[in-house]
Amino acid sequence: MVKDTEYYDILGIQPEATSTEIKKAYRRKAMQTHPDKHPDDPDAQRKFQEVGEAYQVLSDESLRKRYDEFGKDDAVPQQGFEDANEYFSAIFGGDGFKDWIGEFSLFKELSEATEKMNEEENGTTTDETDMMKHDGEKKSDSSSSKKMTKEQRQKLLEMEQKRREDMMKQVDELAIKLNEKVDQYILALNGNHLDEFTRKLDQEIEDLKLESFGLELLYLIARVYKTKANNFIMSKKTFGFSKVFTGTRDNARTVKSAYNLLSTGLEAQKTMEQMSKVNPDELDQYERAKFESNMAGKALGVMWAMSKFELERKLKEVCNKILNDKSASKKERLAKAKAMLFIAEKFSKARRSPEEAEEARVFEELILGAQEKQNKKHSVL
Known part of the structure; x- marks a missing residue:
């Protein structure tokens, strides 16, 4: 017997569910309640958060044991519950393959590339502003502003060297x-x-x-x-x-x-x-x-x-x-x-x-x- 079945009920499973069944249930419920699929529902985010919290507890062996024995109040993660949207992106982002393939950089690469592009855009804007102040007008030919500086080339070389070192470290592990x-x-x-x-x-x-x-x-x-x-x-x-x-x-x-x-x-x-x-x-x-x-x-x-x-x-x-x-x-x-x-x-x-x-x-x-x-x-x- 378990003290509380609320989290199991949210995911639509029985207290005897296996870890795989819990994972499948979260996947299904997360898709059903995702706010992007319910833009007109003001309670969509709350429902999605509840599904995420239920899975965060039931997917953790020690937290699930405490939940079964004492209920919700005694089964809160030490760092608190993660944001449902961030947890959603991370939980099925390839981490399960870590022992087989190391760090799966599919979404990490996208995030870093986006940040890099934002930095470059900000840098270009600043350069153009300085040029306008110096010349009194923006130059019609902006090709020179697109050329990489010595510092940028050095930074890219350092990033590539670090990437290779990280790769070899992963290979060894x-x-x-x-x-x-x-x-x-x-x-x-x-x-x-x-x-x-x-x-x-x-x-x-x-x-x-x-x-x-x-x-x-x-x-x-x-x-x-x-x-x-x-x-x-x-x-x-x-x-x-x-x-x-x-x-x-x-x-x-x-x-x-x-x-x-x-x-x-x-x-x-x-x-x-x-x-x-x-x-x-x-x-x-x-x-x-x-x-x-x-x-x-x-x-x-x-x-x-x-x-x-x-x-x-x-x-x-x-x-x-x-x-x-x-x-x-x-x-x-x-x-x-x-x-x-x-x-x-x-x-x-x-x-x-x-x-x-x-x-x-x-x-x-x-x-x-x-x-x-x-x-x-x-x-x-």
């Missing part, structure tokens, strides 16, 4: 975590309890596919693991000769990925230019909803393509670090490669129901909308 999972598989296989390992992995996959771009991330990880593991196994069977072929093939795929990224960006830019000529206020409710959905989809597509390109490079380095580790014997590394193939096979079989697929699409668009609002909020501060 992810290699340790993947090695642990691989060793768990090998122990389970040798100890005849592979069913237990598989059951835990299947449960993790069920949780991961609920994340933003969860299915796409699972497939991306599977593709990299499968490619790197098969290449390693083949190279050992052919005494390393196959590396010439597989290396060339991998390089070709990298070039293709870069080309696809460029194509996606150009296509999105063209679409945005066309859509910028449209005045949303002149559209009816249906046309405006379609317009906004198209805008959100294009923006998500560009961000996803950029993040995927960087992520593939990171995961390949992680696999290389494990499979090329000379401190492990050839036999041990072959076993690790086979473990990667097992994980890749499980990840590649993950599926969403039609209902889950539609929920994922709507949820990702709502997350993008919430993130854009947050960016605007930061740019004002």
Whole structure:
């Protein structure tokens, strides 16, 4: 028996619900009550906040235990409840994949890029004002104001150096975590309890596919693991000769990925230019909803393509670090490669129901909308 069922009732679940069921319920209720879907309801924000608070408590094992035993008043997070909109953006923003891919920078990159653009716009405005004071009028040719200064170039170089250092740090950390999972598989296989390992992995996959771009991330990880593991196994069977072929093939795929990224960006830019000529206020409710959905989809597509390109490079380095580790014997590394193939096979079989697929699409668009609002909020501060 639980002392209070209010939070369970808000999410529409039973007190015996599993962590995955709680997560699914929050996803569904968050979409149903999101203020963007109820612009004429003055209570929309309150209802959305209640859903967020319920999930913040029930998704935390210790808080849920206190809630079940003592009720709401004794189950308040130490730092207080987070703002529902910020929590909404963060909770399914890819954090569940952190042990597999490190920091997923999809929305982080967008936020930093927005802040950078705002800084540059402010800097240009200031420069133009100074020019007007000095010359008495704004120069018709503003190309000189767009050139990067020595300080700006230095700052960009420092940012790129830091990005590379952060990347290598993540590679080291992810290699340790993947090695642990691989060793768990090998122990389970040798100890005849592979069913237990598989059951835990299947449960993790069920949780991961609920994340933003969860299915796409699972497939991306599977593709990299499968490619790197098969290449390693083949190279050992052919005494390393196959590396010439597989290396060339991998390089070709990298070039293709870069080309696809460029194509996606150009296509999105063209679409945005066309859509910028449209005045949303002149559209009816249906046309405006379609317009906004198209805008959100294009923006998500560009961000996803950029993040995927960087992520593939990171995961390949992680696999290389494990499979090329000379401190492990050839036999041990072959076993690790086979473990990667097992994980890749499980990840590649993950599926969403039609209902889950539609929920994922709507949820990702709502997350993008919430993130854009947050960016605007930061740019004002």
